[in-house]
Amino acid sequence: MKVLIATDKPFAKVAVDGIRKEVEAAGYELALLEKYTEKAQLLDAVKDANAIIIRSDIIDAEVLDAAKELKIVVRAGAGYDNVDLDAATAHNVCVMNTPGQNSNAVAELALGMMVYAVRNFYNGTSGTELMGKKLGIHAYGNVGRNVARVAKGFGMEVYAYDAFCPKEVIEKDGVTALDSAEELYKACQFISLHIPATAETKNSINYALLKNMPKGALLVNTARKEVIDEAGLALLMEERADFKYVTDIMPAAHAEFAEKFAGRYFSTPKKMGAQTAEANINAGIAAAKQIVGFLKDGCEKYKVNK
Incomplete structure (x- = not known):
């Protein structure tokens, strides 16, 4: 063989x-x-x-x-x-x-990108801290569970939504389980994405979902490029100067995002999670x-x- x-x-x-x-x-x-x-x-x-x-x-x-x-x-x-x-x-x-x-590696990257974003990409200006902030984990699989573990070490309030994971499984980890993606995005200033790219999830992270995030919102995507509705995200970021997006999967519209949203957007050159x-x-x-x-x-x- x-x-x-x-x-x-x-x-x-x-x-x-x-x-x-x-x-x-x-x-x-x-x-x-x-x-x-x-x-x-x-x-x-x-x-x-x-x-x-x-x-x-x-x-x-x-x-x-x-x-x-x-x-x-x-x-x-x-x-x-x-x-x-x-x-x-x-x-x-x-x-x-x-x-x-690869779960711990991706989780550490997600939290590292959060720190990078809330400290204004280390540009020398005053930023904010993760402690006490509400983090929503979208999909509570192996990576999501590791994100929850690390985030609790930062003192964050951790919430999660997963259509296929029982609430009791989420809550036994000391994480608050919510009933829908809409509820998660309304409740949490920070969202960490861990959904797969399927027919149901492609372009599902869209304007209608993201617009309800609280002031000072940050979306972290270490999942898949295809789950993001890039046009909807760009429209939202044009309307909301408080919204940041960081990812380790470079968007198709990377050049546009980098030009229009300098200081609020970051992508790694290649996928870095693993x-x-x-x-x-x-x-x-x-x-x-x-x-x-x-x-x-x-x-x-x-x-x-x-």
Whole structure:
């Protein structure tokens, strides 16, 4: 069996070493495709792969067509919208993610961006503090729970809304559970977004939702670019000079946001949530273990396609 690591943003060497240890201990071969610049390189590399570990790399129908021996793809991370799930199912390929492995890294980034924003992007002027402020967590999964944990350390009042998480699960963490996104956005000066990009959530963070946030509002997006209605957000920021937006997923309209809302907007050049040595190692080794479990024992615990 051949396991391919296909990453245009490579894992750290220690992560690759850990993956290799898991794969070779199971008696499988490990192959590497790192920092590739053309899709043709990926198409060639997958031809004889039985399993693939990826990060933000695109696995679409064309890649699956080329991968005749492929049985499983594991996305090292929580989000998996870079994999065509329907095409994978049609090709009888199992797709998994590695939930929870990047959660602390993303949570620390979200809080770090909050500090950066409330201190006016470290421009030397007087800002505000996080202590005592109301933070709303939109989606209370692995990342949301870590955000709550860190935010409580800052002394913030933490609220959450998650359509799929029981209120008692949220409240046992000392977090106030609210009944709707609308209620969350009305109550909280700060919102940290952790919803996935689905047909239901795309463009759902829109003008109508955001306009009700309290004065001095801050929206932090370490989730997905697609969930933001950029036109609606831009309109709101034009109307409200008190509204700030920070993200680690650069908007399509980045140049417009940077020009119009200087001092109230910040985006990292690339997605940064999982860019820590610890998350890199954790997610990569988890992916390797899941592949071995699937190939040896048929374990499908983290399967995300039907």
